[in-house]
Structures are given as C-alpha cells and as structure tokens.
Amino acid sequence: MLILVLVVYTSIAIYEFIPLYKQKLWREFGVNIVLGLLSLVIAAMISFGMKIPSPAYPIKELITSLLGK
Amino acid sequence: MNMEKITDREAISITTLFVLGSTLILGIGGEAKNDAWIAAIAGLLFSVPIFLVYSRIVSIFPGKDLFEILNLVFGKYIGKFIALLYIWYAFHLGALVMRNFGEFVNTLGLPETPMFVILLTLGLVCVVAVKLGIEVVGRASAYFIPFVFANLLIVHILAFPQLKFNYVKPILYNGIEPVIKGGFSALSFPFAETFILMSAFSALKTKKSSFKVYFSGLFLAGITIIIVTLRNIFMLGKSFGLFYFPSYIAVSHIGIGDFIQRIEVAVSFVFAVAATVKVSVCLFAACKGIGRVFGLEDYRSVTINVGLFMIYFSFIIYDSIMDMRYWAYMIYPYYAFPFQIIIPVIVWIAAEVKKKKTIKIKASAL
Secondary structure (H helix, E strand, C coil), X not given: CHHHHHHHHHHHHHHHHHHHHHXXXXXXXXXXXXXXXXXXXXXXXXXXXXXXXXXXXXXXXXXXXXXXX | CCCCCECHHHHHHHHHHHHHCCHHHHCCCHHHHHXXXXXXXXXXXXXXXXXXXXXXXXXXXXXXXHHHHHHHHHCHHHXXXXXXXXXHHHHHHHHHXXXXXXXXXXXXXXXXXXXXXXXXXXXXXXXXXXXXXXXXXXXXXXXXXXXXXXXXXXXXXXXHHHCCHHHHCCCCCCCCHHHHHHHHHHHHCCHHHHHHHHHCHHXXXXXXXXXXXXHHHHHHHHHHHHHHHHHHHHHHHHHHHHCCCHHHHHHHCCXXXXXXXXXXXHHHHHHHHHHHHHHHHHHHHHHHHHHHHCCCCCHHHHHHHHHHHHHHHHHHCCCCHHHHHHHHXXXXXXXXXXXHHHHHHHHHHHHHHHHHHHHHHHHHHC
C-alpha cells in the first residue's frame, strides 16, 4: 500500500510541482509543498492502518459543554 | 486570476443542486417525525431573511468573492483570520458531504467495497471539476438539472399507488416545539450552507442577479425538499425518522405490476449528481480561499492537494454511521450557527456602514 501511495505522490510531484518550480511561482510552490507533505503523511498513516484522531469529537465535546446537554 | 463568468441559469442550477446535495440523502427534520414536512416549510421560511442578507452582501460588492469581501470589510488581519475560518468550514462541509455519500453507497450499494475507494472516486471527479473552473461546474449542473427533476418527477408518479395519505395524521400531535427544532436544523443543514456559494458568485454577470439566483435556487430546492419529505412520510409513516436514508428506503417500496421494481438506483443518480456539485463547490471555495489568503496567482494550483486532503479527512472524520447521524442532527446546527448566521450578519452591517461612508466621501469630494 505504501508503495502505491508513494507512486501516486511522485506522479503528483512531477505533474504539479515541477511546472510551478519552473515558472518560479514560489508562493504556490511553498503552499503546495506544505499541503502535499501533510497529505502524504496522512495517506501513509491510513495505508499503515493507524488510527488518526478526528476533530469531530473535540468539536462535539465543546458544543455539548457549551450547550450543557 | 482570470475572470470567469457564469450565467444566471447556471448559478441557479448550482444553488439548487447545492441545497439538494446531501439533504436528499439524509432527509431533514427527523426529530419532528411525521410533521417533518412542516419543519421543512418552517426551515424555508426561516431562511428567507438570511437569504436576503446573503444576496444583499453579494449585490453590495459585485464581482467580489467572499474572501475579498471579508478583506474589504474587516481589513487585512481580521479579514484573513475570518477567511481562514471559512476555509476550514468549506473544507469540513465538503468532507461531511463526501462522507454522507460514501456511507450511503457503502451501506446500501457496495457493502464489500472499502469506503476509501468510493470517497476517492467521488473526490477525484470533484478535483477535476474544480481544476477546470467554476464555469464547468455551472455548465455541468445546468446540463444535469433537467435530468434530476425528470427523475424525481417520474419516481413521484410511480410512487403514487403506494402513498397512504393518512400517515400524515395526526398533525402537530407532539406540539409545535419539535417542528421549530426541525425547522432550525433544516435552516442550518441545507439552506444556510449556501453562504459558501458566495465565493463562486463573484462570477455572476450583473449586480441584480444575486437576488434572483439565491431566491430561485432556494424556492426550487425548498419545494423539492418539501415534496420529497411529504412523499417519504406518505410511504413510511412515523418510522421515517428512524431510517438512515429515508428517500432510498421509501423508493425501494415502489412496485408497479411485476416488472417496475427496485428503481431506487434511479434515485442514487440524483444523489450522486447533487453530491458531486456540492463537494465541488466546497472544494472550490476552500481552494479559492487558500489562494486569496496566501496571495497565490491562481487557486487551481492547490486543487489536487486540497482535494486529496479532503478525501482523507472525510475518511477519518467519523468512526461509524451512528456517529455521522448524531453529528449531522445534534451537533452540526450549533456548530454551523456562527458561520451561517452570526458572521454574515456582522459582515452585512459593516458593509452597509462602509457603503454609506464611501458615498458620503464621494459626495463631499464633489
């Protein structure tokens, strides 16, 4: 699974990042690198079958504590 | 950024499909039981003043999108902070809709397929649509909307022999309170989410069209939702609130003779089209917001990464379908309240004040 993820991300890097680098759009390049690395980490974690904490539950706690239910 | 233009008809189609989006899948007003149709009407009526505010904001700033408006109204820093909140909201909403569709397919259609595959296939279509621009989303929804309505109409006609009109009685047996609650959740769940559409409505052609677009979309979608809710109640009775996907279950009861049966797949077509449009618009809003906040030249360059991120997020967001249902009915209305009502009203008041000031300055300069 991890190999699949890596292959997909390499192809995204070739298709997306290199044109941005060549056009010297540094802001786009930076934002894309950050987002790409983050999503790569999450994809790798999903492919390992790790449990990733979801923000839905803290929001639920917060709202139930605010409303006092 | 290059200028994109969408016609009023396309914008109305986007609004209608956006509102129908996940509402048709999950149904609304489940807590009002067989008064859910009154809850839907109440939601429609509650949303009229909110929609007046939204369309007024768009008409004060013609040709500006949501994030530019926030920047103009609140200044650079606070504007950026609120823009970040809205990016999060659009992203989260897109992930929720994607998850609704994924749970629907995984529960009823393809139980053996991993949900990730379903989410990925839906998400990639949306990524491509957003990468091609809002014009493409507009044209696609204008093309699909006759099919959607024809489909709904045919299913209604076929369902006619099965309708039991006495299921709607007793009306208001549990009092008015659950109806008002259902109306509030109907307001927040499909109707007021259209604030996100403001990020796409910078592409509208004329200044006046925002009122037309918002209200035609609201009434088209609202009346469709009311009719669908009524049909579900006529077919399922009080138990309508117990199903995860009431429309699908209701339609699966249809049987004409021995040969027109199991036509619920026809309804899944409507779900798929509406969910695709809704997720595309949310993804578009998130990408455009990121583009504005970080000062990018074109929002399209971040689409693939944000789209993939949205797919993973929708995959991890809930543990089970029960969580999803609880969240959608109990938590979501309160969670979305600031995004849908409080901040828009503040933006509107600030925009009116700002407009008056600029008119005064212009008058004194003359």
